[in-house]
Amino acid sequence: MSDARNKSAPVLIAGPTASGKSALALAIAEYVGGVIINADSMQVYRELSILTARPQPDVEARVPHMLYGFVPAAAAYSTGRFIADVTDAIAKAREAGQRPVIVGGTGLYFKALIEGLSPIPPIDPEIREHWRAEAERRGAADLHGELMARDAQMAERLASADTQRIVRALEVLEQTGRSLAHWQKVRGVPVVNEAEAVRFLVTLDRAELYARADTRFDRMIAAGAIEEVRALAALGLDPDLPAMRAIGVRPLLSVVKGESALGAAAEAAKAETRQYIKRQETWHRRYMISWKHVTKQYMESQSRDIFAFI
Incomplete structure (x- = not known):
């Protein structure tokens, strides 16, 4: 699948939300002296730290992180802009002698990375x-x-x-x-050579994944997710902007506006998350069948094998 002998080859880590892929990325980046580069379309937004489970300062202090929380929620971040930004981030990592470790849950970003973007002419x-x-x-x-x-x-x-x-x-x-x-249908120029990259897909049993996602959302509420959404609402943004459609935003907005109780909103957000996990898994089965599948149990017990593979 990959040429593991290439010490500078990017490491790509995908997986459904709440699967533990960020923890794997951190362990790998620390082991190889790498930099973690975000490939999640919601973790780019500055105002959404808690609800997107963005790496917190104590984690970011352990290894360099790039493309997190740098876009205002008022902007509509696109796949095209991601490709431009990630290309620059990979180049900077290599210039600094760091191995790029690209992690996220947005399948389209990974597809664009290894296949390139369609060359659509600029719009007037x-x-x-x-x-x-x-x-x-x-x-x-x-x-x-x-x-x-x-x-x-x-x-x-x-x-x-x-x-x-x-x-x-x-x-x-x-x-x-x-x-x-x-x-x-028109292929673009790949950013990453798929044959050279080390590609991991983190997989979990769906019932366990749902339970982890539910527990994580409860922690988000305890950490201040409602306050985060209240601050977002105060910006008066267009509800169709991507940041306003992040999982959990709309249910918690109903709490902020006094339209629903927290318990009902939390259940709605958890249901949104489960639907999103299903869509992610469908994408993985279609586009990532050749990636090296890694279970949580494997990550916990066979970390040496993972490092050797890299």
Whole structure:
């Protein structure tokens, strides 16, 4: 799968939320003298530390961490920007003589890393602003209907409430005259050579994973997750921004607004997490079948084997 003899090859660590992949990344980075680089689309947001389980200062003090908490929640961070940022982060790590250890739960980020991004032409700012204004005026469902009429193939892939992706599909269609589905088939330039990278997929029994996720969310509440969401709400951001759709934000916003009790909101957030875990596992089965699977028990008892593999 990988050439473990390459001492500078990136180590990629994926896995569902609450699986323990961050702990594995920390152990590996300490062992190889590496730097941990984030590949989680929500841990990039500055205002979301607790709810995204971002590494805390005591952990960050042990090894260098990059691409965590550096984007304001008012911005919509994209896969394209991630690729630009992670390319720069890998280069800086290597310049410093540190091995890149890239960890996260966003499967699309890893896919883009090893396959490259489709070379979609830049969108004219006027076209972009037009469709954003249309989304605000007409709503996602109406725009989805228009996309269905003009590009049924792409519309069928998107939920009728997914404003951000619907707008993206429409602006690409107008700019290029071709469906976003067409561009997604065009391979880009990989950032990481898949044959050289060491790739781990952390796996757990689903029941155990759910239990760990539930316990972790209870700890988030105790650590101040409600206060974090209250501060986020005070910014008055567009509810369709990615940060506002992070798991747990909407249920806890209902608590902040006095619309629901904490217990009901916590259960809703836990249900969101379980659905997200299912989607992650589906992605892993489709795109990461060749990665080295590592269970929690294996991590705990066979760390020497993992280090030797690296």
